[in-house]
Amino acid sequence: MASRRVPFVLTAGLGALLLIGSVAAPASALPDGVQRIGGADRFEVSAAISADTYPGPAAVPIAYVVSGESFPDALSASALAGLQGGPVLLTRKEALPDSIRTELSRIDPVKIVVLGGVNAISESVVAELRRFSPTVTRIGGADRFEVSAAASRAVFAPGTPVPTVPRLYIASGENYPDALSGSAAAAFKGGPVLLVTKTGIPAAVKTELLRIRPSEIIVLGGIHAIDPVVFDELKRDVQAATYRITGADRFTVSADTAEAFPTGTTKTVYVASGENYPDALSGGVAAARSLGPLLLVRSDSIPDDIKAQLRRLQPTKIVILGGTSAVATSVETELRGFLAP
Template sequence: MRAQSVFAAIVVAGLVLGPLSAHASEPQPNTPGGVSAPEGVSFVSATGLSSAAAAFEAERDLIFQQANALRAENGLAPLRRNAALDEIAMDWAVQQARVSTMSHRPNFTAMYPAGWTRAAENVAFGYAPSAVHAAWANSPGHRTNLLSANTDIGIGIAANSNGRLYYTQNFGRYASAPPSPPGTILRIAGNDRYATSALISASAFSAGASTVYIASGADFPDALSAAALAGAANGPLLLVTRDSVPASILTELRRLAPDRIVVAGGPGVVSEAVLATLRTVTPNVDRVFGTNRFDTARQLALDAYGASGAPIAFLATGSGFADALAAGPAAASVDAPVLLINGSAAQIDAATLTVLAQLGTTSVVIVGGTGVVSEGIRFSLESEGFAVERFAGTDRYSTASQLATAFFSTATSAYLATGLGFADALSGGAAAGAVGAPLYTTQPSCVSPPPHTALRAQGPDQIFLLGGLGSLLPAVAGFYRC
């Protein structure tokens, strides 16, 4: 064995294989819980928007073909390429390369889609892509993994800063074939919510943007309305901390070269120090805020549509983020603002009525069921002469899917974010609105039934997953239905 070429095998099937095996444990198939990458390590997708994955696509295919050729020589059925296992393998190859250390992922099966009955992992580093399969095939433990009773495989390759290659193979046994997504699934994720925000912007606004919205990444109220307005203005929503502009965001702002930056929220959420940094990008920086989250949403709407008007307006509760997030792209598609209201009130408030009159609004879309926006609010709007339509599902996932189907049934792309967090979906909602795509939300461990069904019906060419493995597990990338 060459000093620079090392490999190891691990199997989870109640059996320790070979002197190089790391450990073994009995399989306990279940729905995996959340898994986060180590601090400072970014997730790189095996399915797209990743220089690492794209750079080694042919090499990964070669290793896959070699594995099945070996199995054919031994009279075994071929392995199936599994998108979820590809993500797991690609992610671990990247993490090994980032720290220049070969190792097995602890408890790697926690990331597996539910239903596995056998799992194994091979890792290696230092070999040429054309040689690593032979090294595994000539090592008893690794060869056993290649020839075992697994059905599915995922493959990852990544290079460290010196160009040394790190490899991961993840194997699994499943009773049925992995699902076929309705389109190519691409993941957008950075080291943190700010880097992810910048990457989402870069993916949607490659030619730059004349208007950029800025909001706090620590909380959602001000950003909820800003996301729809950014999308309608064909610009991104970028996230900042209270007191600084993260380096990834500042780099993206300079690339975008906007003529105007709109900061959503007062100095209590985005400090004057942040505005000073933003003015190094463009002197035209405006802060828009009100006395509270409801008033800030109203002021943002007036800033965007005060001159042109907005015949349609969306209303969502300001006490949660799920419905307003899903409303953003739909609102952007019809040049409408998203106004936040106290949904438990018995009737629509006077301040919102005043803004609707100033905007010349005649139609109102309520997002969410009567548990979040009362029927009294609907009745009072109708009594004021507004045409009112409500979109409400049995949960946040079905509400988002209803909006997607109503406004984007023929869209060629779609965005998918966790419904249990807001950060990734804020910037994703603006991007979706700008490119004319829906934003679906899902459980983090699998694709919830409403978006799964709606995406099948929509049939997009591309589905963008927002956030890393801490937000959406590989089973989502594999389009496994909950």
């Protein structure tokens, strides 16, 4: 099938989500309206997003811990955490932030998965994480692409609740914006986000694609992010229906990715900066759990394509991720005009 912008909706993935049970429950404890989840730094924002998404006293089944100092490993985490009913929490390489310690104590995860090797998260941090869960595992690899494939393999293994992958998203592992928007959509549709280079499919990712054989592949981003040669290789070798979501910039891609969410049923929309990545790394899980998209905005304005998507979705709740330096008060005020009556 030809590369094109993709304004369509499939519902098979929602059924896959419901198989897992805990994922499709309403997430945010915040009331309707425009709300903001902020903090003094990216780690406090990460902890606050987790607290809002999982407010109950019961232990969460899983928590993903990823670097808050670089983005690659976390790009694959949000979709998988959303599918498994747990948060994505950010850490420093050499020290677990106090806010994350507090949140881990509160949510009492049954399992913690650390994404990334020792160059991303040190062994001393992994050792400390064992204070918060009886089971702590690390998914590493030689690079971000091996980590992406290994994380998918761990979730979509034989005997897991999602035996097939109805839709899989492909994003650049060399930049972050497209994968941020794709994480919520991927979880909603019941599949992972796998990373590629601009000009090729890394061997580990190719192996994972051929293993899980998705019914449909969505390539996120234009030819400057992912070359046509990669798109053509996906169509030829994986033999799945393959589409591309493209546009003038990351905001258009974000808006078009949100087409995965049906008009009239999506009540909560999450908004984060498209000019930096930390807040959105944890926010994709929250959006997926609320069965809504993660939309990217500029720090001081709402792009026109995002406005159009907000008008289509007519949310009753909009949750801004990050403080006013990430998303300005003026944007918060303007967002109120997109709430459904």
